Amino acid sequence: MLRLALALTFSATGLLAQTVVQVPLNYNWNGIAHAGETGQPDAPNGFRAISDRALDFTAGVPNDPLLNRYAVVAVPGVLDMVHLGNRNTVDNGNWPFDAFPDNDDLGVQPSWLPNVNQTGPQSTILATPLPIGLTSTASVLFHVSNGGGSFDVTFVYQSTHTHTSTLTGPDWFGGVYPGRANVDRANPGNNLNLIEQVVDLSADAGETLVEIRFGNRSNAVAGYGIYGVNVEPAATPKLVHQLELNYNWNGIVHAGEDQLPDAPNGYRSIASRGLDFRAGVPNDPLLAEFALVDTAGSLDVVMLGNRNTVDGGARAFDPLPDGDSNGVQPTWLPSVDLTGPQTTTLTAPILLDAASTASFLFQSSGGGAFDVTFALATGSVTTTLVAPDWVGGSYLGCSDTDRAMPGLPLRIERSTIDLSPLAGLVLTGITFGNSSNPNGSCAILAANVSGCLACGNNGGPTWLGGGNGPTIATSSPGALGCPLVWDVAGATPNTLLGFFAAGIGANAQPLGALLPGCAGTVHVVNPFVSGTAVDATGAASFAIGAVTDPAFCGLTLTVQYAEFTAAACPLLLSDALSITIGN
DSSP states (O other), X not given: OHHHHHHHHEEOOOOOSOOOEEEOOOOOBOOSEETTOTTOTTOTTSOOOSSSOEEEETTOSOOOHHHHTSOOOOSSSSOOBEEEEETTTHHHXXXXXXXXXXXXXXXXXXXXXXXXXXXXXXXXXXXXXXXXXTTOEEEEEEEEOTTOEEEEEEEEETTSOEEEEEEEEOBSEEEEEEEEXXXXXXXXXXXXXXXXXXXXXXXXXXXXXXXXXXXXXXXXXXXXXXXXXXXXXXXXXXXXXXXXXXXOBOOEEETTOTTOTTOTTSOOOSSSOEEEETTOSOOOHHHHTSOOOOOTTSOOBEEEEETTTGGGGTTOOBSSOOSSSSOBOOTTOSOSEEOSOEEEEEEEEEEOOTTOEEEEEEEEESOEEEEEEEEETTEEEEEEEEEOOSEEEEEEEEETGGGOEEEEEEOOEEEEEEOGGGTTOEEEEEEEEOOSXXXXXXXXXXXXXESEEOXXXXXXEXXXXXXXXXXXXXXXXXXXXXXXXXXXXXXXXXXSSEEEEEEESOOOEEHHHHSTTOOSEEOOSSOEEEEOOOOTTSOEEEXXXXXXXXXXXXXXXXXXXXXXXXXXXXXXXXXXXXXXXOO
């Protein structure tokens, strides 16, 4: 049973540390001269320069530290760059495509180019959306012909938020990379440059990148070649906890809650308005990551304020039901003064790590700030969130105070707070308070905190040794609710005979007792065995997906890599590494 439970939790390794992702771009131009593409200016599906020159990769992509970081196209006869420009007008119209093949330096418009005007925007939709973290960046590799110039790169997020940066490069002539000349004939020519610029995406932490666009070039007579984009996504995937806040107010209009201002247990506005969720929580990227209350007759927000004094007292509760827009104080509200502090104690404390964040959805009637205090097992930390007035957003709203008639659309703010300085500490609760606008109210709709779950015991990795070749390591702290990963180096490259042995606890048995003449120690007895793919560098990884059941606290899992060989000792072993689940 235990071996089966382990088997069910084994999973493929994902992004376990901050790694660079080479984004496959939506190339639109064959503009690098590869082997076999030169001297054929009219080849229907062949190479074409973006101006009068091109990179010369006829001997292959140069072994260069800059180029090695990017997925630069290394094969002929394919699209290999994103082009911004118009070949018929570049360089003041000196290199327009020929109407008919005539074997001069200017080729005909190639079959892969349906429209010669590629001034933009040129878009790449990411096949795999990338989470953005507080240390995320994007690097762009490009150059610009005919005097250089600037262009915009726009990062589009799942929430529809965008981030635009302007990149600038000099003229491409005179760099360190081999070049070709004579336009589409691609004779040997002078060297060209390549420019790398890095864009800081940390302000977009918590967003998910879904698209990259290039456009808005500054030099109308230049051609722009973009060869690669690398993105450093959010570090270490971890459990995202959708917190069950200690809601104190029924302030979102759900089905059946409108036009009942005096309903004893019904909806009440925090001021004069409220979100209209009568058709359910909107299918919206901003809201999708959070657990918002979607049922009528329930407390659904944390309110900071006092309904009897908000808006100059114009929204004070009626002493008796009278059917107007101001309802009576509802039965779910024992005290009208909710100016704070309002505290949520976590049912499962969260162990914060180097990639932990806290994200909040909130609103403010009249605008203002409020404090968020993170209670830790050893002290507390306070930060401040700020919101503009809630009118004028993109979410359906209701007006007329507690009557909840159709009203102006409202805003929902999202803010992400970096908790990485608190790595290693345990979050036990969150308190909202200290609202800056006594004439307004705040509504906190939802909160997410990322991190592992806390155990009552210490944990972490222990190196056991015992190998006769490959080494083993881990980047996992061993915390509950975060992936457990073992990384092997020094295995036989591309072998099909490698496997991982995993088990609970650790033992020690000389390998020679099982296979005479073999050195090494077996630390996993009666293991679960899983075949693995070893890459060309001799590396392999084994992962167990996040386990969240507190019953696993204190459990020790040991993993050792092995492979069959044709050597005198037929079994090659790595060192063994155990991880105890805990803080």
